[in-house]
Amino acid sequence: MIYFAAEEAINTAVLAKGIMMGFGMIGPAIGIGLIGNAFMTAVGRNPESSKFLGQILVIIAIIELMALLVFASLFIIK
């Protein structure tokens, strides 16, 4: 706990949680956006490829693991 001269205490645990959520969710969001971009480009060049490329979109769940790890760390910090 950081104490100011004016007798206010900053709760650094809440601050840490906020910063961690803010910075942590940038990565997975950009990653999923890049996958969407690649999917759109590929389907745009060859519209029939959406049949077999749609199945591989479950790769988003692998990236989602990183976002969930950040969210779960919220409950580890006291």
Next chain:
Amino acid sequence: MLSNLLSRFAAESEPAVHITPSDLFQINGVTITNSMLYGAICSVLILIVLITVGRRATVKPKRGLTQFVEVGTDFITNLLETTLGDREKALKYSPYFVSIFFFIMLSNWLGLLPVIGEAFTYNGHEPLFRPFTADLNGTLATATIAWVMVQFFAIRESGPINHLKHYFNGSFKNPITLLLGIFEMFSDLTRIASLALRLFLNVAIGEIIISVFAFLGKFAAPITALPFTMLELFVGALQAYIFVMLSIMYLAVAVKHGDHDEHGEEDHLTLEEVANLEVGKASN
């Protein structure tokens, strides 16, 4: 009186967040937790369902539960076939993968019943039931068994020495490839952690979100928690499919190395055949 009745549906004073299971009782010194109890109930249920449906499957399709199980089996077997290559290998390995798919999906879905949570308590303050996959111990066990089964299938397919050899690019005497091979083997073990964590986090965080939204809508809790329960239905099925798909891909990667020499001569054209093709095209 209506407000009294409505307040029975309201959540507690704070959202009930459970990450770890709670111990219930002991049998011969072994502690049984509430998620172990629910996992046992789910296992017995899945045994009864799958054996009954397996007996009732006929050539002409039937409606109802049989159809649902048949659709799931077809789905996983087709996935096995497209990943592994031929149909008989897919049929050889499909019992384990189909069972684990249905077990994880049912265990995720049974966690959405109103039975879970603070409604039924054991000692007055500990919930009696807790979903099996919302517990890190449960998913670690599932992921460990999946990894052991994949190694067992790979060793049965290509022999123990060949299976060990595909971690190493070159010979054993070269120190660089030896070290890289050992690192590869260790990073194989991190697949257990990633499979377990993905399943556990998706299900546990879904439960936390449902309980937070049930707490926010105090007497309208059944309405405010409804959209996220629908989302959790979809997420439960999707995470079961991803678990099984990743296990199948690990098996395909571990097995495909041994089959390189069989398909080599059939698929690739030799130099003379390519030259004849070019000559044929040039003369036309």
